[in-house]
Amino acid sequence: MLLHRKKLLSIYQRLFKALGPQHWWPAKTPFEVIVGAILTQNTSWVQVEKAIKNLKEQGLLSPERILKISLPELAQAIRPSGYFNQKAKRLKTFVAFLQRRFKGNLRIMAEEPMSPLRKELLELSGIGPETADSILLYAFHQPLFVVDAYTHRIFTRQGMIEEEVSYEELQGFFMDHLPLEAPLFNEYHALIVKEAKEFCRKKALCSECPISEGCLFGEGKN
């Protein structure tokens, strides 16, 4: 629908004007993006930064090293990011996949057609839709809109979507109504995260929110 497109673009413009470019993903290499995407699952980014710092300092931030290091050692290194036993396994699951399927080479993986690759990622234990889409958008520049808890919160409060929408439905809402461009999706998702942290978290700041109109803080279930 044309109305949704206008509305979504309008929100994007307001966010960008108020908050500026976010320069995502905050990582230097595609592999660091992938590691960060797994480590940040249900965890604040500052904790992930500490874990990644540990990995760097210990020379572990490469597929080869993560493949070879013992599980307990890896877990200890990423301890600050929480769920460290699970996430250590998830990192190993991914690098094993990378090795098996693409000779350990991310450049080969990047050449793969997006849709089948997304399915393959989702088959891995520890990679769900948000992590898969974050990897594909931010490491490989594929035009997939990343949905997270913030996206759901903001757009339900805006009254634009139902509370019960699934991940795929919410993703479709954006992808059906916006131009399928990776740079746009990159910036839009990053702005949503920034906006949610700044204004949508605390009731007191809700009125300052650059989207603002129609937002009903506290009246929704969150």
Add this chain to the structure above:
DNA sequence: CACCAGGCAAGTA
């Protein structure tokens, strides 16, 4: 102190 953070998988009925 309780609650939250850029999810996901496994268990239960």
Add this chain to the structure above:
DNA sequence: TACTTGCATGGT
């Protein structure tokens, strides 16, 4: 299929 629970650190 539809809910519930475990995973865990550290900040507010």
